[in-house]
Amino acid sequence: MKVKVCGITDVETAKKTCEYGTDALGFVFAKSKRQVTPEQAAEIIAQLPKHVLKIGVFVNETPERVQAIVKQCGLDYAQLHGEEDEAYCKDIQVPAIKAFGVASPEAIQQATKYEVDYVLFDSPKEEYHGGNGKTFDWNVLQDMPEELRSKLILAGGLSTDNVKEAAALVRPYMIDASSSLETDGKKDVKKIKEFIEKVKESQHA
Numbered sequence: 001m002k003v004k005v006c007g008i009t010d011v012e013t014a015k016k017t018c019e020y021g022t023d024a025l026g027f028v029f030a031k032s033k034r035q036v037t038p039e040q041a042a043e044i045i046a047q048l049p050k051h052v053l054k055i056g057v058f059v060n061e062t063p064e065r066v067q068a069i070v071k072q073c074g075l076d077y078a079q080l081h082g083e084e085d086e087a088y089c090k091d092i093q094v095p096a097i098k099a100f101g102v103a104s105p106e107a108i109q110q111a112t113k114y115e116v117d118y119v120l121f122d123s124p125k126e127e128y129h130g131g132n133g134k135t136f137d138w139n140v141l142q143d144m145p146e147e148l149r150s151k152l153i154l155a156g157g158l159s160t161d162n163v164k165e166a167a168a169l170v171r172p173y174m175i176d177a178s179s180s181l182e183t184d185g186k187k188d189v190k191k192i193k194e195f196i197e198k199v200k201e202s203q204h205a
């Protein structure tokens, strides 16, 4: 099972997270406690190994700005975490992940309509569109087509305490976390290391 650590804001944490074996790192360009500028993200990304995926998080941004930031920073994917519709996602012209707030099993039907590389299931939005550290009822994902499951990124309040249970129940392609990997609002490399280990153990469980 793959793992993504989201909300990276400094190069030391990014490098350590790569050393610990993350598959992907997330950089938030939307309104967030973890927001970075394209210039900050580009400077961090330039110092990281190529094999780790770099994912930019956007909320209701213009396609032109998403495309420009993807190019400027060398991002592998744009994570669209707002109300971007099917037409927006079809026309975005960069590799894309569409995020959905999951309140019921209907999220599955909604997600299957989108032509994107991956879908991400998170808890419903609050003050911020994501990164709220809240879980949702994973049981609503029980009857998911295997085709969707194979490109599913599971997020929303995942931590070392609950990730094994979530991974076993949902069996996503990738696990994504941000809030639980912080202490006093800053990424905590000890928590990141433990979390990556737990996810990697999950695939053997």
Ligand SMILES: O=C(O)c1ccccc1N[C@@H]1O[C@H](COP(=O)(O)O)[C@@H](O)[C@H]1O
Residues within 6 Å of the ligand: 006, 007, 026, 028, 030, 031, 032, 033, 034, 057, 059, 081, 120, 122, 128, 129, 130, 131, 132, 133, 134, 155, 156, 157, 158, 176, 177, 178, 179, 180
């Ligand atoms: O991390 C943020 O601050 C953020 C802001 C706006 C949109 C998405 C954001 N992050 C994504 O939110 C989910 C859940 O994170 P958490 O573990 O519950 O904190 C995850 O996909 C992040 O990529």
